[in-house]
Amino acid sequence: MNFDYSPEEETFRQEVRTWMEANAPRDPSGIATGMRIGKETQFAWEKKLASKGWLAYTWPAEFGGPGFTPVQRDIFDAERARAGAPSVIPFALMMLGPVLMKFGTPEQQKRFLPRIASAEQVWCQGYSEPGSGSDLASLKTQAVRQGDKYIVNGQKIWTTQAHWAHWIFCLVRTSGDGSKQQGISFLLMDMNTKGIEVRPIVTIDGHHHLNEVFFTDVEVPVENLVGVEGQGWTIAKYLLTHERTAIAGVGDSKRQLRWLSETVARDPALKDSPHARRRIAELEVDLLALEYTNLRTLDRMAKGHSPGPESSGLKIKGTELQQGISEAQLEFGGLQAMPWGQDVEGEPVYRAASTRYNFLRACTIYGGSNEIQKNVLAKVLIGL
Template sequence: MNFDYSPEDQAFRAEVRAWMQANAPRDASGKATGMRIGKETQFAWEKKLASKGWLAWSWPKEFGGTGWSATQREIFDTERALAGAPSIMPFGVMMLGPVLMQFGTKEQQQRYLPKIAQAEQVWCQGYSEPGSGSDLASLKTQALRQGDKYVVNGQKIWTTQGHWAEWIFCLVRTSTDGAKQQGISFLLIDMKTPGIEVRPILTIDGHHHLNEVFFTDVEVPVENLVGAEGQGWTIAKYLLGHERTGIAAVGDSKRQLSWLKESVARDVALKDDPHARRRITELEVDLMALEYTNLRTLDSMSRGHAPGPESSGLKIKGTELQQAITEVQLELGGHDAMPWQSEIDGDPVYRAANTRYNFLRACTIYGGSNEIQKNVLAKVLIGL
């Protein structure tokens, strides 16, 4: 693909930048500190994007999306990040949407996709279980068919924004015959269904992102099955390819690195320090390589190809880079970077750097641990 930006791309960038500067939520000015924004701010932001027609920014037009090219999508996400605007909750737009386009029935597409694109339905993901994280195929949550419904019993864990969600897409076990991957199915479950309990998990950054979700005799209509029974593992791998591409977070890394460079440039002691310049240059080189790989992946996806093993590579390098940037922020920020979610005056890049550093220890684990991703690359690319 051509990495040069055309005049049309430059005009598109100018349009997106102007809109973001005018519309990014001002109460998300924790942008430079990495502070988490609240439910009301997040929902209002996504409604604003939906009214502009930009919430389903990665979807083709036929399903209510923007139909943007890979380059336009990269420009949009970069300008969104540089404006300090929140990222979009990924579960509906980035994960379930592509799954329904590929595996859903016409009825399911017509029922769910418009609501996702218009920010009228909030989703979460029910994959991991106690003892079934990296070894996801060992999951035990059971869905037994009884006539025109499934009865679901089990537990999910690390359910991001499960306390906000109205619906959850779940991997469930519908059979114990054969290989463990063959008995998994993909169900859509209304979170208001009797028998569902959500319990909070507080993370090291002091926020409530995660939850445990318990299912006790939860009745789910059979028409909420996506694909065929036993096809859940295939669907799960397809979805995870899209998730891992997003976890690379190229736009957000560009934002953090840009603000770090600006902070160093303002610091008399650091701006000419060769160690600081070397550390930032190393991050810039790694980020440029990641960005080009991401663009190639987006271009392939825009031509109808599902994310391949490159999504595992993006996940590995993207999360390692996120961690590396926070390490340099702590290293160069010194005492200014030590407070925990500090609201005191000082360089905004370094405020709460400690919080970001600790929370992002998890990014190499969620979405499939980086060790598992290396095994995927070894198997698919090398044949080991």
């Protein structure tokens, strides 16, 4: 057993590091401080990654990705985070992409995958509805087949970046028969289609990333159905189990914690505080445990096994840690973390803390709330 990276992996890390250092966006509005970034910066960054062939960095070569190994993907993400660059919008790259590779027709693959990998097409995900949060399978947005079209009516909510997206993939109800899961289908829609309306939701971090999306008699060609009618739930489950390791967020948490500890080390009020030092040590130890649990999962995947039981806790622990770090950033920031909605002079990590702290309350809610994750895991562990 050894935890050392191979010489080839170290060479790869150096290549990514050099490229990231030269190309990561230098955004005065504060990527480096962890603040939310604008559409132009995000899109330009994704274009730059695409031109290097690294936007779809989790994809195999046969579908236009670089064909990285699981360990290389992890190194890539770690180096991206280390350089302070934003992560990619995940919906098309991490979710829809793998779904199309497994369930899509060759035509669908040819039509969408190259546009996604080239940053031409940005996607959002239409899952949650006002009455269907954790109980996702109760969703009501309806798609009724009429000839070679579906007519879609209903509403989605909490749709991240719908106001940026060119396309949306949706879970819709195509049948009321059988179990609630059986009547769900997976449908792709152009956001420019008549009858789709996007309304913003501003969250407690003061920013607009979420939306409501309304569908009124939206006409969708049947060739935009992925898989067969009624297969939507199976596809959704496949999608949710994909990329379990990226969800731990090890790289970004490392970056944030390093910023904090570097800042505390020069903060005249905190640098000699045993309390502050011990709290940082606690977070560092927790992060180390997460990092090596993630590596155990990667090692299994690299050997062709499915992720083991150790991977189930990655989302729960990873998001708790993101919140724990942001909480320490806010509390160590003290009065310097109080300015709101306007950037003022001061330590960057403290300036960004109130926004980050508020935003990150979402991470234990999205992607299946941590309580739902525990329900799922309990079924496996207790078996009742």
